[in-house]
Amino acid sequence: MSDTVTLTHGGGGRLARRLIEDVIIPGLGSNRELTRLSDGALLDSIPGTPVMTNDCFVVSPREFPGGDIGTLCVSGTVNDLLAAGALPKYLSLGLIIEDGLPIAELRRYLRSIKDSAEKAHVQIVCGDTKVVEHGAADGIFISTTGIGELQIKEAPGPWRLEGRTNNVSIIISGTIGDHSLTLLALRKELALESPVESDCAPLTELVLPIVKTFGEKILCMRDPTRGGLSAVLGEIAEQAKIGIEIVQKDVPINSVVQGACGLLGIDPFTMANEGKMVFFVEEAVAEEVLAALKRNPLGKNAAIIGKTTEPGNRPVYLTTPLGVNRPLEIPLGESLPRIC
Amino acid sequence: MLKDNDPAIWMKLLTETAGSLDKTVRFMEVCGTHTMALFETGLREALPENIQMLSGPGCPVCVTPDGYIDAAINLAENEDVILTTFGDMIRVPGQNGSLQELKSRGKRVEIVYSPLASVDLAKSTPDKSVVFLAVGFETTVPAIATAIKTAESENVTNFSILCAHKTVPQALEAVVSGGARIDGLMCPGHVSVIIGSNAYNDVVEKHSLPCVVSGFEAIDMIRALIMLIKQIHAGIPKVENAYLRAVHPNGNPKAQALISEVFRPCDAEWRGLGVIPQSGLELREEYHAFDACHRFGIIIPQSPPHKSCRCGEILQGIASPYECKLFGTGCTPETPYGPCMVSSEGTCAAHYKYGKHSKY
Numbered sequence: 001m002s003d004t005v006t007l008t009h010g011g012g013g014r015l016a017r018r019l020i021e022d023v024i025i026p027g028l029g030s031n032r033e034l035t036r037l038s039d040g041a042l043l044d045s046i047p048g049t050p051v052m053t054n055d056c057f058v059v060s061p062r063e064f065p066g067g068d069i070g071t072l073c074v075s076g077t078v079n080d081l082l083a084a085g086a087l088p089k090y091l092s093l094g095l096i097i098e099d100g101l102p103i104a105e106l107r108r109y110l111r112s113i114k115d116s117a118e119k120a121h122v123q124i125v126c127g128d129t130k131v132v133e134h135g136a137a138d139g140i141f142i143s144t145t146g147i148g149e150l151q152i153k154e155a156p157g158p159w160r161l162e163g164r165t166n167n168v169s170i171i172i173s174g175t176i177g178d179h180s181l182t183l184l185a186l187r188k189e190l191a192l193e194s195p196v197e198s199d200c201a202p203l204t205e206l207v208l209p210i211v212k213t214f215g216e217k218i219l220c221m222r223d224p225t226r227g228g229l230s231a232v233l234g235e236i237a238e239q240a241k242i243g244i245e246i247v248q249k250d251v252p253i254n255s256v257v258q259g260a261c262g263l264l265g266i267d268p269f270t271m272a273n274e275g276k277m278v279f280f281v282e283e284a285v286a287e288e289v290l291a292a293l294k295r296n297p298l299g300k301n302a303a304i305i306g307k308t309t310e311p312g313n314r315p316v317y318l319t320t321p322l323g324v325n326r327p328l329e330i331p332l333g334e335s336l337p338r339i340c
Numbered sequence: 341m342l343k344d345n346d347p348a349i350w351m352k353l354l355t356e357t358a359g360s361l362d363k364t365v366r367f368m369e370v371c372g373t374h375t376m377a378l379f380e381t382g383l384r385e386a387l388p389e390n391i392q393m394l395s396g397p398g399c400p401v402c403v404t405p406d407g408y409i410d411a412a413i414n415l416a417e418n419e420d421v422i423l424t425t426f427g428d429m430i431r432v433p434g435q436n437g438s439l440q441e442l443k444s445r446g447k448r449v450e451i452v453y454s455p456l457a458s459v460d461l462a463k464s465t466p467d468k469s470v471v472f473l474a475v476g477f478e479t480t481v482p483a484i485a486t487a488i489k490t491a492e493s494e495n496v497t498n499f500s501i502l503c504a505h506k507t508v509p510q511a512l513e514a515v516v517s518g519g520a521r522i523d524g525l526m527c528p529g530h531v532s533v534i535i536g537s538n539a540y541n542d543v544v545e546k547h548s549l550p551c552v553v554s555g556f557e558a559i560d561m562i563r564a565l566i567m568l569i570k571q572i573h574a575g576i577p578k579v580e581n582a583y584l585r586a587v588h589p590n591g592n593p594k595a596q597a598l599i600s601e602v603f604r605p606c607d608a609e610w611r612g613l614g615v616i617p618q619s620g621l622e623l624r625e626e627y628h629a630f631d632a633c634h635r636f637g638i639i640i641p642q643s644p645p646h647k648s649c650r651c652g653e654i655l656q657g658i659a660s661p662y663e664c665k666l667f668g669t670g671c672t673p674e675t676p677y678g679p680c681m682v683s684s685e686g687t688c689a690a691h692y693k694y695g696k697h698s699k700y
Contacts, residue, residue: 188452188453188454188457189457190453264453265684320380320381320382320558321347321381321558322347322348322351322381322382322383322386322558323347323348323382323386324381324382324383324385324386325382325385326379326380326382326385326694327693327694329693329694332673332674335427
């Protein structure tokens with residue numbers, strides 16, 4: 001085996017097979033479906049409603065404090081399934097590798113994928129590998145498909161919030177902005193007063209118990225990735241045709257992130273998070289949901305941050321410490337390219 | 341002064357103080373960061389009816405004339421040039437598109453958070469010419485001066501700046517003489533860290549205008565407004581400093597020395613205000629090797645802004661964004677006509693993002 005992935009490894013011949021059988025499959029844990037090397041994985045039947053999602057990962061840099069593209073590709077896909085109210089079960093993996101990527105680096109990502117999949121209790125059951133010439137991809141791009149099983153009879157989503165202009169509480173599972181600031185600090189070599197880490201993590205153990213305990217009282221969930229909390233809240237408010245009010249001082253934020261954002265002129269509400277979930281829940285259970293979240297280390301900084309309201313001129317308002325409601329800007333897009 | 345840090349208590353005091361006024365007062369917040377802070381904290385909305393805030397020209401991107409942006413875009417078309425800039429400039433439209441559009445077409449335009457990163461880029465790309473768009477007031481000039489001196493000492497000959505630096509006190513003079521009725525100035529915080537609160541003494545002497553240097557937290561700005569109103573009551577205008585934790589009367593002498601070492605004053609064109617004498621900075625002769633105008637033979641043209649664009653009047657507080665026909669119709673953050681809409685500290689951007697509650 002050479003030191004690097006080459007175009008020949010993507011050619012479908014003997015070298016490709018060696019890459020898959022000697023590096024990729026063992027790197028992912030050599031489970032039954034992968035080792036069968038079939039063109040299609042046989043899945044156990046899903047008794048409930050199957051839920052499917054797709055995600056792509058082009059993060060730069062590929063390795064960062066708190067994770068790497070491997071951790072991210074599992075977390076991102078799993079968290080999407082969880083947000084849809086599903087128990088994540090299976091993942092497929094599409095790898096587009098640049099000619100010249102060191103095999104040792106690929107092994108690191110595979111290890112991260114395997115570890116994250118174990119934490120998330122999902123199986124990687126199939127995949128595909130392509131190799132492109134130098135310069136046609138940046139190291140490695142990953143595409144995933146995730147399949148899960150719906151856990152709540154009435155699936156959570158913005159449609160459940162239509163007309164719900166009161167008695168709905170909004171909860172976030174932890175601090176905002178950590179992932180974006182970590183990548184920004186790395187890319188621009190910013191010297192922060194103390195190190196930050198990406199919050200990149202699969203949230204299966206945090207979210208599933210909430211879903212199982214509170215069922216239909218969970219109206220909607222979303223993981224605030226690109227565009228951050230404001231993009232997600234804006235989207236949901238517009239889809240459900242409701243208003244949203246967030247209390248600024250209740251939104252948890254790491255003081256280093258807050259300080260850096262102030263210095264750099266970035267709004268932390270627009271920064272990507274890769275290990276957080278926003279919940280819209282019936283107000284009557286909000287405190288219980290919060291307590292349940294806080295019992296898990298992944299939710300130790302969870303907080304109730306707002307509520308739904310009648311729609312206003314703008315989709316989302318922020319109540320400032322002065323007690324004034326002002327519009328929360330919905331960003332045009334993620335200010336940092338290739339954040340996930 | 342109250343030391344309590346409950347904004348509600350300070351608001352109560354401001355309301356009481358404003359209640360003793362027998363007229364509506366119009367204060368100008370000079371600096372774009374204050375414009376944003378007033379909106380973001382909700383203070384603008386919470387102000388008593390008889391306090392009106394005018395947004396001033398303290399947004400360096402907003403006062404950069406079209407000609408500079410066109411010159412920057414032309415420069416970036418050159419295959420041997422890598423243009424580096426702070427993020428704000430990248431979406432500002434010139435006559436033929438923006439730097440963002442150029443970047444999407446494959447030209448090398450890089451966003452940096454520090455001009456020193458630009459020098460590092462020059463070092464790592466010796467076959468290219470790296471140009472930094474030096475736009476900013478006195479707050480950013482020391483960093484650019486440091487970058488130039490670093491480039492000089494490390495013999496980085498492929499680094500230069502396209503200079504459009506401006507200085508605030510001269511612009512204040514132009515604005516205050518310009519026609520808008522202004523009863524007092526909320527003076528910029530960060531600029532004053534460098535130039536010191538004494539820099540506003542001339543404005544007070546010449547125009548008898550109350551001036552208070554302010555920080556950016558809600559309580560900072562409320563205190564500054566209270567101090568301005570008290571000056572009006574007392575009838576003795578002066579420069580006061582409400583940002584004592586960061587600003588000294590003489591500013592930062594080291595930073596000032598650094599600026600003077602590398603730059604000297606020159607006449608400068610301010611969008612909407614025209615040419616203001618001695619309000620800009622240019623590189624001193626001994627640093628001309630780092631001047632992109634010299635290196636590339638650039639003369640920055642004077643180009644007229646879009647016919648209906650009222651950025652110029654808005655920057656002086658003579659018109660509000662709502663009085664501009666383009667505001668919110670043709671001119672939005674997604675499709676900006678002028679820099680006031682696209683800059684993160686632009687008056688129009690602030691009103692668009694946070695407005696409908698604004699009382700102006």
